[in-house]
Amino acid sequence: MFKKVLIANRGEIAARVIRTCKQMGIATVAVYSEADQHAPYVGLADESYLIGKPRVNESYLNIDKIVSVAKESGAEAIHPGYGLLSENTEFAKRIEKEGITFIGPSADVIGKMGDKIAARNEMKRAGVPIIPGTEQAVESAEKAKEWAASFGYPVMLKASAGGGGIGMQAVSNDEELEKAFEGNSKRAKAFFGNGSMFIEKLIENPRHIEIQVLADQHGNGVYLFERECSIQRRHQKVVEEAPSPVLSEDTRTRMGESAMKAVQALHYTNAGTIEFLVDDNENYYFLEMNTRLQVEHPVTEEITGIDLVEQQLRVANGEKLTFKQNDLTINGHAIEVRIYAEDPNTFYPSPGKLTKLDLPDGPGVRHELAVHSSSEITPFYDPMIAKLIVHAETRDEAIERMTQAIHQYEVEGIKSNVTMLKRIITHDKFKQGETKTTFIQDYYLPTLTNQ
Amino acid sequence: MTEVKASMAGSVWKLVAAQGDQINEGDDVAILESMKMEIPIPSESSGTVKEIKVEEGDFVNEGDVIAIIE
Structure with missing residues (x-):
């Protein structure tokens, strides 16, 4: 196994990757911008390096700088997290050229899946359902x-x-x-x-359901079931859960098998996610493939008992998967909510200084944090400051657990979406599993005007 | 005279209007940028831009005055 890994990311995901590295006895290297000097993940790593000014193009997107830190620190592999350089082919190529392992799929696959038309064509060839449409312009x-x-x-x-x-x-x-x-x-x-x-x-009133896949470098691959991520605002996910509240066992299997067709056709390696739109009749259509770890990966970990970051490290190290599809089962139900520093009515960002962060605790409650209770939340990065994840035997119990946890979740000093999350989680339509991509518009926004 | 105020904290990404411009209600005065989101700041009244209180790159807090319209 690698002795030292650099995490080319920030916030909660950097802290998340560091945690698994520690459990595996791998030393960690954090990189940070001037704005993140006091961020929790910087202190969690064994070594940390300042890489530049707050703006991402002067720090977290500076490939030369990150590569030079990797060399200086002696890191053997780089975990890119999500966002930032995680799906950047130039970065993946450069790292490999420098003799460092990129913890993710090949640069070639990242490139193909990053191009909408190429991705659609690849999927069509692999036999994955795509949204029927014209491939060339229609003249009249x-x-x-x-x-x-x-x-x-x-x-x-x-x-x-x-x-x-x-x-x-x-x-x-x-x-x-x-x-x-x-x-x-x-x-x-x-x-x-x-x-x-x-x-x-046009796929009417769709759900957004995605399949987690994992494949090693020896031709073995599995799917780790689905995540339902339909509840979104500004095209960003807010609430995710696994399994989906509506998918039939038959569709789950068919979607998983479609995802595996894609993995085989692409010779995909490492963790990845295939996003689908699903209609009321459980027809599903390829939307895009994310060639990295997802923000919402914890719900999959909770229901499968598999640490996805550990698997990413093992696969990147050339190890074989130690489990097969038949070994995997869904255990209970998990829900994740994203805590955003934003106005819950307008969804506008709300940077500032936290004065209080009081977190719920108890069995089946998990936190992923980018901040501590007096962090300065700067305007330079994504507004997500934390994730709250719960796991229970059934969906009803998970909702009950989340309801209690979110009502104990206190964020002060900035505006946050906690009040919005409370309304979503306790909404009858959520309990009924009416999780469509129009949920916020249909069921949350009306609660604001009724105040 | 009315004030155009920032609807969120962030940096001034672009100034769309300049001192002396005639603008209508709903026209954008500036675009703020925060947390990877760009938010246009429109004027709530028609008139002449009497003064722009900020420069591109400045950091503003929610409620800060960006411009004065007469």
Whole structure:
């Protein structure tokens, strides 16, 4: 096993990786920016190095600097965490070139999965369901209608050069399509200088369900079931759970097998996640693959009893997986909530100084922390300051446990989303498993205007 | 005279309006950046920008005055 590992990340994930390294007897190296000097993870590591100014491009994204710290400290491997450089092919290539092990898949696979079109094509080839759509621009409304007939309405029209929702419209019949095609094509031409349009099937009111995979360098791979991550604001997840409250055993197996097809086709190694959109009839469609550890990985660890960071280290070290698919079972139910430093009504960030952080304790309660009770939360990074995870025998018990824990969770000095989390967790629709991607809009935002 | 205030703490990423500009209600005066999120700060009234109180790169707290509209 590696003697020393550098963690090219910050916050709760750096602390999380350090914890497992310590348990395995691996020395750790932390890197930090001027803004993170007093962050808990810096003190947890055996060695720490200042790598630059607060802004990420002057510190955590500075490949040269991180590589030079790895060499200076004698680290044999680098764990990239999530975000930052974790899915950067240049970084993965550079590290390997320097003779250091990158704890993740190959640079080639990271590159393929980072390109939306390449990823879609790879999945199609591997036999993973993708959202039916046109692969080339559709030149006329007439042609668009033919495509729509082949997928079935409703469909989504998308300007190929579009962004920020401009040039995008959902339509549910030929007449709407005809109007929308002309209008959006014109608008896209005016905004982006390119009026070409794509069309794909609209997945209505979907859930976001993802499959965790793990594969070694010897051709062995397993899936560690699913995480339901539908509850999101600003396209960022807020509440995640495992297993999904709705998935049938049959669909779970089919999704897991689809994920394994992707792993085999890509010759994927290390931990990864395949995200799917799932409709009311349990049809599922590939959304994207994340070639790294996910923020919400603890819920999978809680229900499988497997330490994913430990597995990442072992796989990167060339070891074989010591368990097979049949050895894995789902044990109970786990829920994670993300604690964000933000206004719970507008979702605007709220940096500042914490004056209090009082955490619930008890059986089945787990914390992942980026801060301590008097941390300064700077405006330079993501607003997530902590994660609260609970595990229990059943979903109802997990919700009960989370309800108690979140009501004891006290954050003062800044605004946080704790009040929002309380409302989500205790909402009848959450208890009923109505966890759709529209949950916040349909069930949380209305509670604000009823105050 | 009305004040345009910051709706969140963060740094001034871009100033969209300048002193002397005529602006309408809802027009953006500045864009703040915090925690990887950019938030436009619109004026709540129409008028002339009498004064811009901040510079690009400045850190502002929630409620700080960014500009004065007359």
